Amino acid sequence: MARKTSWADEELEGIDLGDERRNDRAKRVLMRFAEKPTQSIVGATMPRQSVGRNTAAPPHCSRPNA
Numbered sequence: 001m002a003r004k005t006s007w008a009d010e011e012l013e014g015i016d017l018g019d020e021r022r023n024d025r026a027k028r029v030l031m032r033f034a035e036k037p038t039q040s041i042v043g044a045t046m047p048r049q050s051v052g053r054n055t056a057a058p059p060h061c062s063r064p065n066a
Contacts (some may be wrong), residue, residue: 006027008030012026
């Protein structure tokens with residue numbers, strides 16, 4: 001099934017980030033920024049419930065016990 005072409009597809013038509021998944025993610029991120037132009041980058045890309053003034057993002061990996 002063919003995917004519907006969006007304005008982001010047209011804007012980033014020649015993008016080559018080395019992997020099709022990266023290209024697709026760049027288009028999704030661009031569309032999210034356009035949907036929330038007054039938000040910070042974090043606010044535009046993360047779900048609302050996980051972003052807060054006193055909320056820290058969880059670490060990507062934990063430190064091994066010594």
